[in-house]
Amino acid sequence: MIEPVIAIHGGAGAISRSRITPDMQRAYEEALCEVLQGGGQVLAQGGSALDAVTEAVRLLEECPLFNAGHGAVFTRDAGHELDAAIMDGRSRACGAVANVRTVRNPVLAARAVMEHSPHVFFVGEGAEAFAREQGLECVDPAFFSTPHRLEQLREAQSAGAEFIVLDHDAARVAPLDETRKMGTVGAVALDARGDLAAATSTGGMTNKWPGRVGDSPIVGAGCYANNATCAVSSTGKGEAFIRAVAAYDISALMEYGGLPLAEAARRVVHDKLPLVDGAGGLIAVDAQGHVVMPFNTEGMYRGCLRSGGKPEVAIYR
Numbered sequence: 001m002i003e004p005v006i007a008i009h010g011g012a013g014a015i016s017r018s019r020i021t022p023d024m025q026r027a028y029e030e031a032l033c034e035v036l037q038g039g040g041q042v043l044a045q046g047g048s049a050l051d052a053v054t055e056a057v058r059l060l061e062e063c064p065l066f067n068a069g070h071g072a073v074f075t076r077d078a079g080h081e082l083d084a085a086i087m088d089g090r091s092r093a094c095g096a097v098a099n100v101r102t103v104r105n106p107v108l109a110a111r112a113v114m115e116h117s118p119h120v121f122f123v124g125e126g127a128e129a130f131a132r133e134q135g136l137e138c139v140d141p142a143f144f145s146t147p148h149r150l151e152q153l154r155e156a157q158s159a160g161a162e163f164i165v166l167d168h169d170a171a172r173v174a175p176l177d178e179t180r181k182m183g184t185v186g187a188v189a190l191d192a193r194g195d196l197a198a199a200t201s202t203g204g205m206t207n208k209w210p211g212r213v214g215d216s217p218i219v220g221a222g223c224y225a226n227n228a229t230c231a232v233s234s235t236g237k238g239e240a241f242i243r244a245v246a247a248y249d250i251s252a253l254m255e256y257g258g259l260p261l262a263e264a265a266r267r268v269v270h271d272k273l274p275l276v277d278g279a280g281g282l283i284a285v286d287a288q289g290h291v292v293m294p295f296n297t298e299g300m301y302r303g304c305l306r307s308g309g310k311p312e313v314a315i316y317r
């Protein structure tokens with residue numbers, strides 16, 4: 001009898017506890033609980049892990065507290081370029097989009113790529129056109145903007161043109177350390193049939209160069225799922241997660257090295273990523289329902305819900 005489970009993250013970062021007010025902390029924790037309940041309900045009703053991670057990430061995209069969809073960070077030229085990926089552990093089918101500017105829920109576009117195209121990765125104009133053809137909701141780019149994110153951009157730009165900031169930098173938006181925060185959202189799940197899935201979505205990094213793509217939509221770096229091993233969603237400095245092929249490396253350590261999930265994830269987050277300046281974290285679940293949420297920063301917005309249980313959420317270590 002398999003006990004379904006879902007885990008989510010809303011970004012990793014170095015947290016200054018002193019900056020968070022009880023109200024802000026509550027707002028984040030409540031948002032995480034609601035998302036877990038939304039994704040968990042899919043599993044409780046017998047839905048697939050794939051449907052559960054799609055719904056959880058869609059809800060995270062809709063929440064302005066997190067850096068994906070509405071509430072996404074700004075690029076250097078004050079635009080939004082959104083990236084997302086999804087993977088089905090049953091077949092290792094996957095889909096991804098990068099640099100989309102008007103698709104309301106990039107995770108739904110990634111899923112449509114997986115299910116309704118012969119390809120796995122669409123970018124820019126082609127991704128937009130495909131999403132429109134699929135009937136997905138498109139919005140004015142201003143939909144993604146929030147005053148807090150604009151302020152973050154202005155702050156980053158006043159610190160220098162090359163100052164590219166991971167999310168949760170503005171104390172009022174998310175009271176994490178000034179220079180070392182990440183955003184991005186993700187979900188991993190195991191369903192009652194024993195199937196695994198993962199999804200990740202992001203606005204990227206504040207003040208990123210137009211056209212820059214991070215790890216989130218890169219299958220194997222920011223997202224990976226394989227029923228034989230695990231499902232993983234990453235958050236952190238995307239360039240490093242790409243260089244480390246972080247998500248797939250956990251799966252490979254399990255598959256070829258015979259490591260249990262916890263040890264494989266620990267090695268990647270605490271031994272391998274730091275070697276390539278890889279600040280961040282990830283969430284992962286294996287086919288037995290073990291969940292790990294390691295990070296090498298001061299904190300990571302995260303949570304987990306087992307069927308029949310209560311959402312468990314945390315921000316700090």
Ligand code: ASP
Nearest residue numbers: 182183184204214236238
């Ligand atoms: N990994 C994301 C990126 O590099 C950022 C993040 O997780 O905050 O685009």
